[in-house]
Amino acid sequence: MTPKSQPSSRDQTETTAEADESVIVERIYNAVMEQRLAPRTKLSESGLCETFGVGRMRVRRALLLLSSQGIVDLRSNRGAYVACPDKAEANDVFAARMLIEPPVVKQLAQNPSAINLALLTEHIALENSARAQNERTKIIRLSGEFHTKLAQSTGNKFVTRMMRELVTRTSLIVGLFGSSSNTSCPDDEHSNILDAIHSQKPDQAEKLLISHLRHIQSGLDMDARQEPQSDLTSILG
Amino acid sequence: MTPKSQPSSRDQTETTAEADESVIVERIYNAVMEQRLAPRTKLSESGLCETFGVGRMRVRRALLLLSSQGIVDLRSNRGAYVACPDKAEANDVFAARMLIEPPVVKQLAQNPSAINLALLTEHIALENSARAQNERTKIIRLSGEFHTKLAQSTGNKFVTRMMRELVTRTSLIVGLFGSSSNTSCPDDEHSNILDAIHSQKPDQAEKLLISHLRHIQSGLDMDARQEPQSDLTSILG
DNA sequence: AAGATCACGATTGTTAACAATTTTTGTCAA
C-alpha cells in the first residue's frame, strides 16, 4: 500500500502517457523529502512537461497542489520554486510538532495494540541498514517516514495528514539549516521511542519523543543557509 | 499591475467581481462553514463561472484547491460536490481535535500574554449577540471561528491551518448529523474556556475544552443524515 | 565606463476550440 508497488516504467527519458497528476506530485514530493531538490530550485513548466512527458495542464495542476501543501512557492508570473522556509517558519514547525506529536505518541503508548509493530520494527531495520551503508537520501527519507508512520498508526486520517506535512517541512528545514554532520535523526532514538510505546510507557515515550525533537532542532544552525542548486531533469529520473 | 476587474457578464447580483481564485475559494469556504451549501451539493463549473463572472480556468483551480482542503470532493468526469463526511470521518475529526486542541489551549493558558484578549472577548460578544437574535448561520460561523482564533493566538501558522481545517470539517459534520436543537456550541462554554485561559488555569482550561468537545459530539446523531439541497447561484451572493 | 532605456526572447497566464465522458431524453419491446 505504500508507494513501492509501482513497476518500473520510469527508466526512459520520454514517458509517454501514464502520468496522473498525483504521480507528478508524488515524484516531486519525494525528491524534496530526500533533499534531492534543493529549496529555491526553480521548477519550470516546460522542464517538468518534458521530464514527465505530460501536457502543461497536468503540470500546472500538480504545482498548484504542491503549493497548497507548502512544498513549492508559486510566484505570480515568475514560476514555481521549491519552498524555502525561513527562520520563523522553522521555529513554527518545531513548535507545532512539539505541541502535536507528544500527545500522539502518548496515546499510542496507552493503546499499543493499535500499532503495527512488525511494520514499524521493519522500518527501523531499514533505517539502520541505510545508516550502515551511509545512503544519505535513504536515511533522510526513512527518518521522516518513521514519524509519519507513527502518526498513521493512530488510524486517524487527519493526524496523519498533519504529521506528513510537518515532517515534509522539517525535511526542507534540515536540508537548509542542517549543520553538516547530523543531517537527520540520531542513531537509535526511533527505536527507543518505539520500545517505550510497545511496552506501554506513555510518559517515557512522550519524554523520549520530546528530547528527540529537541535533539533534531539543536542540530540546526539557524543562521547559515545552504545554497540552491539542482538541475531538474536528472533529479527526477 | 494589479488584477483588473473584467468587463464580463455580471448583470445579476453585483458582487465585488474582481475574482482572484482565492476569492472563489473563500466564498465557497464560507458558504460551507455557514452551512448554506449542503454536503453533496453539486458545484458545476458553468454555474460557478456565471456566479463569479470568471473563466473556467479560475473555477477549476479553485475547485482543485478546495478539494485539497477536503471541502469539496472531485469525482473524475463527474464534477465537484460539497464533501459529505461519513461516520468514520466524523469520528476521526473529533478524535483529532481531542488530541490536538487540548495542548493548544493548555499552552495558551500557560502563556496568556500571547492571546489577544480584547479580540476574543469581542468575538464572544458577537457570538452572544447572534445567539440572542437567533441568526443561525452567524452562530454557526462564529462558533467555529472561536476555535480557529484560539489556534491563531498561538501565532503558529501550522497550528492555525490544522485547526481551521478541522473546524471546517466539524461544521460539515454538525450540519449533517446535528440533531435539530443543538446545532452548534452550547451557550457560554466558549466564554468559560477563555476565562480559564486568561486566569492562567491550564488544567481547568483543558478540562473545559475537552468537555466542550464532548458536548458537541454528543449532540450528534450518527445514524441519521440530513439530505442534500441547495441551488447555487442564490446562495453565493 | 556607468547607468538608464528599449527591444527581444523566454516563461507564465488566459482563452477558446476540441475531444471524451457522463447524464438525460426519447423510443421501442416485453
Next chain:
DNA sequence: TTGACAAAAATTGTTAACAATCGTGATCTT
C-alpha cells in the same frame, strides 16, 4: 408501466494557440 437500448444534450477533460509579463542583453546618453 417497466425495462433496455440508443441517440442527443450537457458537462468535464485536454490541447493548442494567443496574450501578458518578466528577465536579459544590446544600445544610447551623459
